[in-house]
Amino acid sequence: MSTSAAAATAWHLSDAGKELLRRVAANDVERLQLDDTELGFLGVSAVAQALQSTQSVRILSLQSNGLRDADVAPLRYVLTSNKTLETLDLGYNHLSDATALWLAELLLTNTTLKELCLDCNHGICAEGCAALAQSLRTNASLEELRLANNTVGNPGGVALAVALKVNITLTLLDVGNNNMSDRAAGAFADALKANRSLTSLTLGGAGDPSQPHSTAPNKMTAKGAAALAKALVENDSLGYLGLCACKIGNEGAVALSTALKSNTALSGLDLNFCGIRDKGADALSKALSVNKRTMLRFSGNSAAAASLERLKAVGGSSPSFRGANWRVDVKRTLFTPRWPARPPPRES
Numbered sequence: 001m002s003t004s005a006a007a008a009t010a011w012h013l014s015d016a017g018k019e020l021l022r023r024v025a026a027n028d029v030e031r032l033q034l035d036d037t038e039l040g041f042l043g044v045s046a047v048a049q050a051l052q053s054t055q056s057v058r059i060l061s062l063q064s065n066g067l068r069d070a071d072v073a074p075l076r077y078v079l080t081s082n083k084t085l086e087t088l089d090l091g092y093n094h095l096s097d098a099t100a101l102w103l104a105e106l107l108l109t110n111t112t113l114k115e116l117c118l119d120c121n122h123g124i125c126a127e128g129c130a131a132l133a134q135s136l137r138t139n140a141s142l143e144e145l146r147l148a149n150n151t152v153g154n155p156g157g158v159a160l161a162v163a164l165k166v167n168i169t170l171t172l173l174d175v176g177n178n179n180m181s182d183r184a185a186g187a188f189a190d191a192l193k194a195n196r197s198l199t200s201l202t203l204g205g206a207g208d209p210s211q212p213h214s215t216a217p218n219k220m221t222a223k224g225a226a227a228l229a230k231a232l233v234e235n236d237s238l239g240y241l242g243l244c245a246c247k248i249g250n251e252g253a254v255a256l257s258t259a260l261k262s263n264t265a266l267s268g269l270d271l272n273f274c275g276i277r278d279k280g281a282d283a284l285s286k287a288l289s290v291n292k293r294t295m296l297r298f299s300g301n302s303a304a305a306a307s308l309e310r311l312k313a314v315g316g317s318s319p320s321f322r323g324a325n326w327r328v329d330v331k332r333t334l335f336t337p338r339w340p341a342r343p344p345p346r347e348s
Contacts, residue, residue: 027056035063041071048074061089069098091119100128107135120149129156136163144172157184164191174202179216185224192231202242225252232259240268253280257287266294273300281307288314
């Protein structure tokens with residue numbers, strides 16, 4: 001019996017799981033997805049041992065397994081020598097800076113990893129985020145970094161923003177719900193004036209901020225929105241900006257509306273639950289009557305029915321953005337606790 005099979009047996013892996021690991025060892029699996037399987041240390045050890053003998057796995061997802069730093073330690077040494085893995089998803093676990101630190105060290109030499117997800121671990125703070133940011137200054141392969149619903153705070157956000165000024169490969173960054181404020185928003189605004197590779201930036205959450213899942217909402221206000229708006233006037237590459245649940249109010253909406261009149265790159269703007277009333281809604285309506293490209297999410301705000309009708313009137317028909325068929329969405333949609341919404345890992 002192979003060592004990975006022995007570990008899997010000790011772990012009481014299901015028959016389907018055992019078959020999956022057998023196929024991994026036989027170089028017959030590109031996507032290894034073991035979400036919600038209560039892996040623990042033994043389970044991760046079995047996965048790590050299987051990865052040692054294969055060059056086929058490109059996607060590894062271990063979401064929602066209750067994993068802690070010690071549980072994922074077996075992956076550290078395997079991934080140091082692995083040259084094929086492109087996507088690593090450790091979201092919705094209980095990881096902390098300790099794991100972020102060794103992942104940052106890995107990124108200093110790894111040239112194949114393209115997507116790293118650490119969403120909803122809650123324990124990744126400024127230290128771990130700063131280490132990841134430092135790695136991004138030299139890493140030339142990572143394209144997507146997801147850190148939503150942790151506690152990186154302003155120090156972590158600023159560190160990432162500084163890295164974006166020199167990084168030329170990252171296309172997606174999600175730092176929603178990380179206890180950041182206008183200071184971090186200003187730093188990201190400065191970064192957007194120099195960066196030309198980032199196409200998606202999420203600084204807000206993904207649902208109703210009153211829900212208990214939003215443990216560390218970002219506290220950006222009109223000041224942060226105004227700084228981002230100025231950056232959008234200069235930036236010609238960002239395609240999506242998420243500010244859901246950031247209390248930017250009318251003043252922030254007006255500033256963003258001014259930017260939308262000249263920006264030709266932004267395809268999607270999420271302003272759900274942003275505390276925007278009639279004045280802000282009307283300013284957005286006028287901007288979208290000029291800007292025919294940007295699609296807007298506007299549910300959960302406090303604009304009157306007449307203002308919402310004017311917004312919908314300028315919406316018209318538009319191709320979908322990120323799988324959502326909306327040009328101007330003013331309906332309050334149901335909050336989905338399994339967030340942030342994101343496309344599945346690449347199959348190719």
